[in-house]
Amino acid sequence: MENFVFQNPTRIIFGKGTENQVGSELKGYKKVLLHYGGGSIKKSGLYERVVKSLREAGVDFIELGGVKPNPSLDLVHEGVRMCREQGVDMILAVGGGSAIDSAKAIAMGALYDGDVWDFFVQKGDCQAALPVSTILTIAAAGSESSDSTVISRAEGQMKRGYSSKHIYPKFSILNPELTETLPAYQHACGIADMTAHLLERYFTQARQTDLSDRLIEATLKTIQVYGPRVIADLSDYEARAEIMWAGCLAHNNLFGMGRIGDWASHNIEHEISAIYDVAHGAGLAVVFPAWLKYNHKVDLQRFVQFAVRVWDVDYAFGEPERIALEGIERQKRFFKNLGLPVSLADMNVNDQHLDAMASKAVMFGPIGQFKKLNKEDVHNILKLAL
Amino acid sequence: MENFVFQNPTRIIFGKGTENQVGSELKGYKKVLLHYGGGSIKKSGLYERVVKSLREAGVDFIELGGVKPNPSLDLVHEGVRMCREQGVDMILAVGGGSAIDSAKAIAMGALYDGDVWDFFVQKGDCQAALPVSTILTIAAAGSESSDSTVISRAEGQMKRGYSSKHIYPKFSILNPELTETLPAYQHACGIADMTAHLLERYFTQARQTDLSDRLIEATLKTIQVYGPRVIADLSDYEARAEIMWAGCLAHNNLFGMGRIGDWASHNIEHEISAIYDVAHGAGLAVVFPAWLKYNHKVDLQRFVQFAVRVWDVDYAFGEPERIALEGIERQKRFFKNLGLPVSLADMNVNDQHLDAMASKAVMFGPIGQFKKLNKEDVHNILKLAL
Numbered sequence: 172m173e174n175f176v177f178q179n180p181t182r183i184i185f186g187k188g189t190e191n192q193v194g195s196e197l198k199g200y201k202k203v204l205l206h207y208g209g210g211s212i213k214k215s216g217l218y219e220r221v222v223k224s225l226r227e228a229g230v231d232f233i234e235l236g237g238v239k240p241n242p243s244l245d246l247v248h249e250g251v252r253m254c255r256e257q258g259v260d261m262i263l264a265v266g267g268g269s270a271i272d273s274a275k276a277i278a279m280g281a282l283y284d285g286d287v288w289d290f291f292v293q294k295g296d297c298q299a300a301l302p303v304s305t306i307l308t309i310a311a312a313g314s315e316s317s318d319s320t321v322i323s324r325a326e327g328q329m330k331r332g333y334s335s336k337h338i339y340p341k342f343s344i345l346n347p348e349l350t351e352t353l354p355a356y357q358h359a360c361g362i363a364d365m366t367a368h369l370l371e372r373y374f375t376q377a378r379q380t381d382l383s384d385r386l387i388e389a390t391l392k393t394i395q396v397y398g399p400r401v402i403a404d405l406s407d408y409e410a411r412a413e414i415m416w417a418g419c420l421a422h423n424n425l426f427g428m429g430r431i432g433d434w435a436s437h438n439i440e441h442e443i444s445a446i447y448d449v450a451h452g453a454g455l456a457v458v459f460p461a462w463l464k465y466n467h468k469v470d471l472q473r474f475v476q477f478a479v480r481v482w483d484v485d486y487a488f489g490e491p492e493r494i495a496l497e498g499i500e501r502q503k504r505f506f507k508n509l510g511l512p513v514s515l516a517d518m519n520v521n522d523q524h525l526d527a528m529a530s531k532a533v534m535f536g537p538i539g540q541f542k543k544l545n546k547e548d549v550h551n552i553l554k555l556a557l
Numbered sequence: 558m559e560n561f562v563f564q565n566p567t568r569i570i571f572g573k574g575t576e577n578q579v580g581s582e583l584k585g586y587k588k589v590l591l592h593y594g595g596g597s598i599k600k601s602g603l604y605e606r607v608v609k610s611l612r613e614a615g616v617d618f619i620e621l622g623g624v625k626p627n628p629s630l631d632l633v634h635e636g637v638r639m640c641r642e643q644g645v646d647m648i649l650a651v652g653g654g655s656a657i658d659s660a661k662a663i664a665m666g667a668l669y670d671g672d673v674w675d676f677f678v679q680k681g682d683c684q685a686a687l688p689v690s691t692i693l694t695i696a697a698a699g700s701e702s703s704d705s706t707v708i709s710r711a712e713g714q715m716k717r718g719y720s721s722k723h724i725y726p727k728f729s730i731l732n733p734e735l736t737e738t739l740p741a742y743q744h745a746c747g748i749a750d751m752t753a754h755l756l757e758r759y760f761t762q763a764r765q766t767d768l769s770d771r772l773i774e775a776t777l778k779t780i781q782v783y784g785p786r787v788i789a790d791l792s793d794y795e796a797r798a799e800i801m802w803a804g805c806l807a808h809n810n811l812f813g814m815g816r817i818g819d820w821a822s823h824n825i826e827h828e829i830s831a832i833y834d835v836a837h838g839a840g841l842a843v844v845f846p847a848w849l850k851y852n853h854k855v856d857l858q859r860f861v862q863f864a865v866r867v868w869d870v871d872y873a874f875g876e877p878e879r880i881a882l883e884g885i886e887r888q889k890r891f892f893k894n895l896g897l898p899v900s901l902a903d904m905n906v907n908d909q910h911l912d913a914m915a916s917k918a919v920m921f922g923p924i925g926q927f928k929k930l931n932k933e934d935v936h937n938i939l940k941l942a943l
Contacts, residue, residue, distance in 0.1 A: 172571075172572070172733075172795060172798040172799070172802070173572070174571060174572025174573060174574075174575065175569075175571050175572060176568065176569065176570050176571070177568070177569040177571070178566070178567070178568035178569065178728075179565075180564070180566050181564070182562065182563070182564035183561075183562065183563040183564065183814075184562050185558075185560060185561050185562070185563070185814070185815070186558070186559070186560025186561060187560060188560075189560065378795075379795040379798070379799070381779055381782065381783070381799055382775070382776065382779040382799050382802050382803055382806070383802075385775035385776070385778055385779055386772055386775050386776070386806075388775065389768070389771035389772050389774065389775040390768065390771070390772070392771055393767055393768040393771055396767065397767070409558060409764075409765040412558040412765070412815075413558070413765070413767055413768050416558070416768050416769075416814070416815065417768055420768070420772075420811075425806075425811070428569075428571070428802070429571070429798075429802065
């Protein structure tokens with residue numbers, strides 16, 4: 172097992188009706204920036220309940236809506252300006268990974284003497300950030316208890332991630348009731364996203380990681396059971412609760428301890444959704460099966476374990492490759508059965524930009540830890556995904 | 558799933574050589590109380606390395622050794638006095654659950670205007686505590702990242718637990734190298750202790766707890782594999798690393814979220830080790846199989862799941878009771894194969910004090926949540942354990 176340090180300070184407030192506590196949780200802050208996306212939280216009535224809770228607690232707040240999927244640097248800049256000008260001392264993100272990631276970037280930018288984009292292109296390191304809190308409206312990105320954020324810059328079609336201990340949310344409110352109004356496809360994208368967070372950690376070159384292997388497998392199994400249940404009946408609270416907790420644990424990094432995650436698939440997907448209007452989770456459902464297939468010989472025995480323990484492929488000692496490939500196939504079929512695309516063609520992406528995407532993916536050097544991928548590898552994976 | 562709030566702020570520093578960081582971690586504190594047990598940390602050289610690290614970092618410290626298994630209120634009182642008189646602002650426990658629990662009680666007592674024992678007999682609630690940090694020398698109690706402590710008072714042979722968010726360690730150093738010098742029997746007791754922490758949480762009346770069920774099962778499986786490996790070869794670092802991480806996660810309470818733990822077996826065991834010189838883990842290896850057997854009809858299907866998922870008992874739809882009992886039997890055999898007692902007779906405890914122990918166990922009312930146990934129930938379980 173690799174040496175590690177683990178600390179995750181985020182307080183998780185989980186369950187029915189919990190969004191109504193937000194005002195009392197934020198008492199004592201001088202000015203809160205309420206940050207969210209478009210109309211969905213207004214349509215659902217969540218916006219109203221949050222505002223009511225803040226007002227009842229006497230919490231002063233200003234607002235910045237308009238976060239879009241693949242949250243933009245432009246809006247982050249606007250948020251940074253607002254925080255500085257108005258003395259914001261807490262950002263409350265209400266939404267999914269996009270709103271939360273945008274809030275985290277604003278939180279860093281507000282206390283940084285320069286352009287926060289620097290952090291995303293390895294030109295600086297975050298030393299401090301405003302506190303962030305969240306009310307989660309989709310189980311997916313795990314940003315509600317992670318130290319990371321992903322931001323897109325229109326100029327150069329760049330989508331980049333950054334991690335810092337300063338951006339763990341102070342608290343996150345997870346109420347599975349809030350996800351009832353989401354369309355099935357968004358649930359499916361979220362399920363693919365959390366699955367990918369687990370797979371990125373599962374495929375490691377670190378030796379002797381059995382407990383964390385098993386914890387990841389346990390979470391994948393849970394997703395295997397409850398993902399389809401969520402899609403089949405959008406009113407199934409208990410299924411959505413299992414999935415919401417799974418999505419949070421998939422990315423709070425506990426299951427990454429003692430091992431070294433890969434993350435190449437995320438990088439590759441970022442290049443797709445930087446150019447095409449593709450949901451991150453959908454892109455991952457396309458990229459990951461291709462990545463798995465391309466790399467299955469790198470450590471065949473790990474793929475056999477994945478197939479047997481997660482996908483219940485019958486073990487047979489003489490056929491490791493067949494078993495490994497069957498596990499990959501079942502993972503792919505799982506995505507497909509959720510209604511997700513599993514090829515670039517399914518997303519109407521052709522081979523036009525593959526070369527450019529491969530180049531950009533490796534612009535800071537080879538990507539991935541399970542296997543270091545150069546431009547040609549990335550290109551091959553994208554071709555496998557066609 | 559039940560609503561819940563989760564936060565565990567303890568920073569875990571895990572791996573080889575990590576005890577040498579302790580000095581730099583404690584820089585900035587004015588006076589540290591170094592708290593430990595008997596000679597083992599001096600014999601192993603750990604004491605010397607810790608002192609060297611503290612001195613090199615310029616950390617001022619005083620010492621209080623002499624913690625015994627089932628840590629005593631008397632020593633806690635002495636520690637409290639020292640902290641107050643000498644302006645201690647951090648307690649560093651070096652040892653196992655006993656040293657850590659003792660440190661936590663001292664930490665609470667130092668900032669409490671009264672006898673800290675009040676907390677343990679429901680006469681007061683902790684409002685603040687000195688910070689505690691730990692260097693763990695045995696994988697067992699999980700106290701290194703828990704909010705709880707158990708203290709024994711000679712007068713009245715009382716052994717009682719208390720939990721407070723104020724006593725989560727600030728950081729805990731977990732180096733599996735440090736457990737290499739332990740005798741096999743102590744490892745076995747530790748393995749029983751962490752197993753019990755998982756079983757206490759597993760057997761719940763809360764409905765719909767599948768993800769946390771599976772995470773507990775994953776950890777039990779890991780213990781199933783690596784527990785015997787530790788005992789078979791005390792020099793097996795990787796096995797000890799898996800077990801040490803398992804013991805920590807078994808009790809950091811993440812796996813208790815969304816459910817309500819039982820904890821009757823712990824209460825019953827406390828009554829045994831309050832009277833007899835019995836290691837806590839050994840007592841649990843005796844009590845838990847009896848508790849499982851006594852309660853298996855309370856929710857037979859949960860016991861079937863335990864047997865099938867954790868102990869690989871072959872599922873057969875018409876025989877739930879046989880399957881449930883086979884799971885319990887395998888758990889008991891697991892303890893026995895580790896070299897642990899599995900009956901009171903194995904520990905040279907006869908039926909002399911059963912009635913008194915049963916009375917004391919329920920002195921604040923029925924115990925347990927999976928099934929509320931009255932005095933007669935506790936007496937029956939103790940008899941089953943004879």
